[in-house]
Amino acid sequence: MVKRITEEECEALFEKYHTPEHVIGHCKAVSHTAVTIGRKLNEQGFALDIDLIKGAGLVHDVARVSDKHWEVGADILESLGYKDEAEIVRVHMTYDFHDFDKLDETDLVCLGDRLVKEDQYVGLNDRIDYIIHKAGNRPEVNKRILQKKAETQKFMKCIEESIGxxxxxxxxKG
Incomplete structure (x- = not known):
């Protein structure tokens, strides 16, 4: 049996590592977003590990107050035996999506992170606008962000075709 992090364990880590409330809200929204998409894909025949998506989404920014928070968070998770969650946390800042036919849990957590601003699902355009504004007037950085946006749009289109x-x-809300 593979070890998966629970919500209670995530809460304990937030407390231990002094994760700010607004970051916890963001993590919960990313987790919810990724799980929702994962469940829809599983309805179409995928076999995604929803517990892994949920847990990795919840703790992806547990160490956000640290420099290189993705490395620190991944090291914390590895030390506790959460290897799969650690792998996702370690790559979430610079992740390149798999080809759609190799879609996995990492893809969904990273997608969720690109669709959530603070603790709200805002979609790709609003999230990317926010990131560009936060980055400031840095043409090389902005070029990379826009390249990631295009890759994300292409990946999302494949998911949308799959889930209808x-x-x-x-x-x-409808």
């Missing part, structure tokens, strides 16, 4: 609806429609 837009990702945004999963999160709009």
């Amino acid at each position: 609806q837009t990702i945004d429609s999963l999160f709009t």
Whole structure:
């Protein structure tokens, strides 16, 4: 049996590593977003580990107050025996999506992170606008961000074709 982190363990880590409340809200929203998409994909025949998606989403920014928070967070998780969650946390800042036919849990956590601003699902355009604004007037950085946006849009289109609806429609109140 593979060891998966629980919500209670995530809460304990937030407390131990002094994760700010607004970051905890962000982590919960990323987890919810990734799990929602994962469940829809599983309805279409995928076999994604929803517990892994949920846990990794919850703790992806547990060490956000640290420099290189992705490395620190991954090291914490590895030391506790959460190897799969650690692998996702370690790559979430610079992740390149798999080809759609190799889609996995890391893809969904990283996608969730690109669709959530603070503790709200906002979609890709609003999230990327926010990141560009935060980065300031740095042409090379902005070019990379826009390149990631294009890759993310392409990946989202594949998911949307698979689930038969837009990702945004999963999160709009109707």
